[in-house]
Amino acid sequence: MNFSLFFVHCTWLTVAFAILFPNAASAATPPKPQNTSSPVQVPDYLNPSPNPLQFPTKPEEVRIQQTVPISLVQALELARRNNRDLQVAILQLERSRSALRESQAALFPTLGINSSVTNSGNGFTNNTSQASTSFNGSAELNYNVYTAGNRQATIQAAQEQLRVDELNVESQSLTIRLNATTQYYNLQQADEQARINRAAVENAQASLRDTQAREQAGVGTRFDVLQAQVNLANAQQQLTNAISGQQIARRQLATLLSLSESADISAADPVQIAGLWPQTVEQSIVQAFQNRPELQQQLAQRNISEQQRRQALSQLGPQISLAANYNLSDRYNDGASITDGYSVGLNGNLTLFDAGAARARADQSRANIAIAESQFGSQRDLIRFDVEQYYSQLQSNLNNVQTSSVALNQAREALNLARLRFQAGVGTQTEVISAENDLTRAEGNRVAAILDYNRALANLQRSVTARGSR
Secondary structure, three states: OOOHHHHHHHHHHHHHHHHHOOOHHHHHOOOOOOOOOOOOOOOHHHOOOOOOOOOOOOHHHHOOOEEEEEOHHHHHHHHHHHOHHHHHHHHHHHHHHHHHHHHHHHHOOEEEEEEEEEEEOOOOOOOOOOOEEEEEEEEEEEEEEEOOOHHHHHHHHHHHHHHHHHHHHHHHHHHHHHHHHHHHHHHHHHHHHHHHHHHHHHHHHHHHHHHHHHHHOOOOOHHHHHHHHHHHHHHHHHHHHHHHHHHHHHHHHHHHOOOOOOEEEEEOOOOOOOOOOOOOHHHHHHHHHHHOHHHHHHHHHHHHHHHHHHHHHHOOOOEEEEEEEEEEEEEOOOOOOOEEEEEEEEEEEOOOOOOOHHHHHHHHHHHHHHHHHHHHHHHHHHHHHHHHHHHHHHHHHHHHHHHHHHHHHHHHHHHHHHHHHHHOOOOOHHHHHHHHHHHHHHHHHHHHHHHHHHHHHHHHHHHHOOHHHO
């Protein structure tokens, strides 16, 4: 069988399509992601299994093998790499990029090739005529010349949806960064609370030894010993609760960072003020309005609804398409040559009456536009409240840090004096216990004030979203 002429014509059509539409291949090619390497070093064994469907089936697979101290910077890097919510947002972004490429395909014509080889005869019982073999092939090109704005509206809606998902990735990144920072501060507070309670137990044990020695020397009472024993028991109970809170805080942070099943972490950074906020509250509000991705998302949603309105109304306009066809036909062994033909035509369509369906869809999109505008205003008011709230908390917690530092020094001095008075016989065991409790409370208040300040600072940074600092 001779297919040479058919394939020659098909090749010519393919080449002509490539010449007329040179950007078709490049438009369908997705952009290559940039390879960004992070300078932050984190242990590889902290990362989870690359298979998201894998789960442990044996107890030893979930047993904690080691506890690794990490810094806040390392915690943020682990959150960026491993957090599941961020990974979902990135996958949604990739899906929107594919949807945009799909909508952009309408800018180009479609080309199809069909062919068939058929053998026909009279059957097995009737051999009066000889069987024959025939070949038919065709190439067809279609292009929507005019769509009354539907094609462009579809592409612009896909572009706006891509913008929404890009902003969603940014918003998720900021939220995860804030959550990881907050959880890290919670772990620091749990670590410090355990340390403070251990020191309280040691102080209570020292007081108990002093009261027991005084009782044996005949200058103390049994009542003082009982008081010291009760104080030690209370301190030990608080230490037990603090250790439990420390373990819970570690696992909460490990869950947020999606760590390996057999790894646990602790806070390596010391508790200290994370930094100062240089702007006024008014400057912070204006910067938040300019930078928050949530506001840009609402604007993009409004633009999507506007394009959907145009798509709906385009159904009432004329639709014009171009169709071109080239076909080949040959019947073998009939003594005749291959026959071919072509056809080119324009098809037009106009909907005269659709019972108001298109305008009803357009009205729905108008309502969605109004909803997006209203949500934009609500989001703007919420952003301002967030900035004002966290700015106020930042200022008050900074004052609390200064006050608690003074109170801590005074509590230490008071405990030393209470012990000296008790040893000299002019003070009571109750005064010592009260001074020990005051010291424990003062240490806890100072740690809480510093970490509350750091949390307020992290929330304010999230609310303002300073792109230049990221």
